[in-house]
Amino acid sequence: MIEDLVKFESFLNKSLRYCRGVGEKTAQKLEKKGFRTVRDVIFNIPYQWIDKRNIGKISLLKDGDNAYLKVRTINSGTWVPKGFLNKKTRGYTALVTDGTGYLTLRWFTDPPDFIKDLLKKNQEINIFGKVKVFRGSKEISHPEIEKIGFSEEDLKVKILPVYHGLPQGFSEKIYRKILYDVLFEGRLLLKSLLPKEIKRVFNVIDTGEALFNIHFPQEDFERDKWEQRKSIYHQSLLNEELFLFFSLLAEKRKEIEKVFVSPLSFSGELLNRFTERLNFPLTKAQIRVIEEIKKDLKKDKPMHRLLQGDVGSGKTIVAISSALMAVEAGKQVAFMVPTEILAEQHYLNLKRYFTGLDIRCHLITSSLKKKDKDDILKKLEDGETQILVGTHSLIQENVNFKDLGLAIIDEQHRFGVEQRNLLIKKGRNPHTLYMSATPIPRTLTMTVYGDLDLSIIDELPSGRKPVRTMVLPESHRERAFKIAEEEIKKGFQVYVVYPVIEEDNQLELKSAKEMYEVVKIRFKEFNCGLLHGRISQEEKEQIMDSFKKGDISVLVSTTVIEVGVDVPKATVMIIEHGERFGLSQLHQLRGRIGRGGDQSTCIVLVDTKRLSKEGRERLIFFRDNSDGFKLAEFDLKLRGPGEIMGTKQSGIPEFRFVDILKDSYLIEKMKINTENYFKSPPSDYLKYLKKIQQIYFQRDLDYINVG
Ligand code: ADP
Numbered sequence: 001m002i003e004d005l006v007k008f009e010s011f012l013n014k015s016l017r018y019c020r021g022v023g024e025k026t027a028q029k030l031e032k033k034g035f036r037t038v039r040d041v042i043f044n045i046p047y048q049w050i051d052k053r054n055i056g057k058i059s060l061l062k063d064g065d066n067a068y069l070k071v072r073t074i075n076s077g078t079w080v081p082k083g084f085l086n087k088k089t090r091g092y093t094a095l096v097t098d099g100t101g102y103l104t105l106r107w108f109t110d111p112p113d114f115i116k117d118l119l120k121k122n123q124e125i126n127i128f129g130k131v132k133v134f135r136g137s138k139e140i141s142h143p144e145i146e147k148i149g150f151s152e153e154d155l156k157v158k159i160l161p162v163y164h165g166l167p168q169g170f171s172e173k174i175y176r177k178i179l180y181d182v183l184f185e186g187r188l189l190l191k192s193l194l195p196k197e198i199k200r201v202f203n204v205i206d207t208g209e210a211l212f213n214i215h216f217p218q219e220d221f222e223r224d225k226w227e228q229r230k231s232i233y234h235q236s237l238l239n240e241e242l243f244l245f246f247s248l249l250a251e252k253r254k255e256i257e258k259v260f261v262s263p264l265s266f267s268g269e270l271l272n273r274f275t276e277r278l279n280f281p282l283t284k285a286q287i288r289v290i291e292e293i294k295k296d297l298k299k300d301k302p303m304h305r306l307l308q309g310d311v312g313s314g315k316t317i318v319a320i321s322s323a324l325m326a327v328e329a330g331k332q333v334a335f336m337v338p339t340e341i342l343a344e345q346h347y348l349n350l351k352r353y354f355t356g357l358d359i360r361c362h363l364i365t366s367s368l369k370k371k372d373k374d375d376i377l378k379k380l381e382d383g384e385t386q387i388l389v390g391t392h393s394l395i396q397e398n399v400n401f402k403d404l405g406l407a408i409i410d411e412q413h414r415f416g417v418e419q420r421n422l423l424i425k426k427g428r429n430p431h432t433l434y435m436s437a438t439p440i441p442r443t444l445t446m447t448v449y450g451d452l453d454l455s456i457i458d459e460l461p462s463g464r465k466p467v468r469t470m471v472l473p474e475s476h477r478e479r480a481f482k483i484a485e486e487e488i489k490k491g492f493q494v495y496v497v498y499p500v501i502e503e504d505n506q507l508e509l510k511s512a513k514e515m516y517e518v519v520k521i522r523f524k525e526f527n528c529g530l531l532h533g534r535i536s537q538e539e540k541e542q543i544m545d546s547f548k549k550g551d552i553s554v555l556v557s558t559t560v561i562e563v564g565v566d567v568p569k570a571t572v573m574i575i576e577h578g579e580r581f582g583l584s585q586l587h588q589l590r591g592r593i594g595r596g597g598d599q600s601t602c603i604v605l606v607d608t609k610r611l612s613k614e615g616r617e618r619l620i621f622f623r624d625n626s627d628g629f630k631l632a633e634f635d636l637k638l639r640g641p642g643e644i645m646g647t648k649q650s651g652i653p654e655f656r657f658v659d660i661l662k663d664s665y666l667i668e669k670m671k672i673n674t675e676n677y678f679k680s681p682p683s684d685y686l687k688y689l690k691k692i693q694q695i696y697f698q699r700d701l702d703y704i705n706v707g
């Protein structure tokens with residue numbers, strides 16, 4: 001086994017410079033695009049294939065066909081795509097024939113000269129691409145082209161891979177040749193990394209064999225299967241990766257399970273007194289989740305639970321309920337949140353909820369005066385403080401709990417692994433509750449938070465009306481203000497949000513400070529307030545407080561109000577420069593309104609000059625959808641998981657092959673199987689596991705700590 005691994009690793013890490021056919025120039029070009037080692041090229045799998053086994057006939061082409069054709073050019077020339085106002089955009093087009101019919105080739109951008117050369121009149125070429133048939137005329141956009149006589153016979157393959165990410169102008173032919181040589185020689189060195197048992201059950205074949213057949217399919221090639229990543233080779237590779245990925249989590253779980261704590265002892269009496277005082281009934285989902293947490297707290301293992309619920313679903317109540325169980329059991333609770341405003345708000349809420357309950361709750365933020373801070377720290381050490389709410393200040397060195405029993409982390413994705421761990425280390429194996437409003441698709445949760453238990457609040461408090469959303473060009477600002485004014489007259493309140501605090505000459509964006517002056521004049525009959533990250537804590541508190549009380553009608557703000565802020569009487573939100581915000585941010589912002597039972601309106605103003613096509617799509621999707629999960633999925637397609645989850649900082653290795661959306665159906669199955677396997681894996685496989693993980697994910701995995 002170990003020799004196999006050594007061979008595996010050294011082959012993967014072999015520099016391309018030592019590979020056949022790679023000279024200095026080629027190597028440099030490839031390196032610019034990140035292709036340095038064998039690993040880089042063989043793990044870059046093709047997204048389509050040119051099947052040269054049959055040459056098609058134009059007369060027989062149907063819409064959607066992937067055609068490989070031998071044709072002659074009739075004419076070619078520049079073409080200006082319709083709908084592109086920008087006159088600089090030029091396309092290119094050519095009419096070709098194979099004697100059975102005519103076909104148009106089309107480029108939406110100006111193609112490189114070598115393509116234009118290939119398209120000279122009467123020249124014969126081979127082309128490959130997906131056919132579109134529109135009103136009887138046949139077209140291929142951006143086809144692959146090669147000169148007749150060009151031969152890849154020396155590769156002995158008839159089905160050629162097409163890749164993303166090659167250096168511009170780099171010959172596909174040369175790339176394929178390099179790759180073919182590399183794989184042909186090395187494929188036998190890449191044995192499967194999975195244990196025998198799993199290999200058998202999942203039909204996993206050797207890694208090298210799978211890769212070879214993906215890059216250079218043989219006679220069993222079926223286009224649909226390959227393109228949908230469903231060939232036995234793709235499945236094999238994907239399952240291998242998933243197994244290795246979940247093996248990391250399984251190990252982590254094992255570590256966790258070795259830890260014992262004494263179960264918390266409480267009757268739930270304090271919790272009951274709290275819920276009786278609420279002026280609303282808990283939702284079914286809240287009750288269920290609180291029950292799940294209660295069970296966890298009574299176990300002899302620390303809880304590791306992720307609480308997910310869309311914006312406004314009432315996670316705070318669940319957090320408080322959990323805190324009260326721990327408090328009744330005589331433990332201290334830490335409640336960490338990402339912003340001072342939120343900390344402040346939670347603290348005020350807690351105090352309000354706790355009147356008459358005799359619970360000692362304190363707030364710690366960075367803007368606290370030294371003396372007050374020392375005072376709080378002392379109370380904390382003495383065990384007098386029962387619940388401590390705070391920002392990152394909670395994890396500073398001089399913060400010492402007497403007996404931290406439960407750590408709650410709100411908006412947990414805003415903290416890095418390090419920070420979350422620092423908080424947990426303030427106690428001896430405290431229970432942990434992570435909360436997140438970023439609704440992410442199930443399969444993503446399973447991977448990124450795979451080692452946490454999951455509780456989901458899948459229901460909003462009753463009586464909420466969906467927020468009406470409008471997207472308008474910013475020239476319609478007055479219309480938005482008019483709507484706001486009407487609402488204020490009815491006693492409601494308004495947020496106006498800007499992307500930046502101050503004017504910045506480079507960006508030329510409207511800023512909160514600058515527009516505050518405009519808003520003040522427009523709404524001169526009403527009280528206006530300005531809130532952003534650079535005003536003092538005291539002032540912030542004061543403004544938030546006045547807004548909460550209803551003394552301020554219009555709050556001009558930056559995105560500091562994005563998370564958690566809860567003012568039920570606010571029913572209008574105007575977001576300026578909507579084109580600057582991502583979907584999840586817009587969703588969070590919109591989540592600030594529609595919290596009472598009143599109809600609310602969100603108006604997104606857009607600087608249309610800066611609006612990209614993608615931005616337009618995003619805003620329309622936002623307007624038409626209020627379900628956080630749907631928005632997240634859309635976002636995921638647009639931006640990929642890395643950016644959304646901040647996986648870079650989460651310490652989770654990224655998948656090389658697995659695509660969370662495309663391969664979702666495999667993920668759950670493999671997770672369960674991996675977990676089962678690790679309940680009692682044969683010890684000789686375990687011996688190599690660390691090494692295997694390291695080879696595969698190519699990094700030091702010691703710091704992996706999902707929670
Ligand atoms: P989030 O899940 O976004 O953190 P919050 O906990 O801030 O949501 O709750 C949003 C609002 O809903 C708050 O004003 C809260 O008091 C209210 N709320 C919470 N639970 C219920 C419920 N069961 N019925 C009615 N309103 C509720």
Ligand code: MG
Pocket residue numbers: 315316410564
């Ligand atoms: Mg919240």
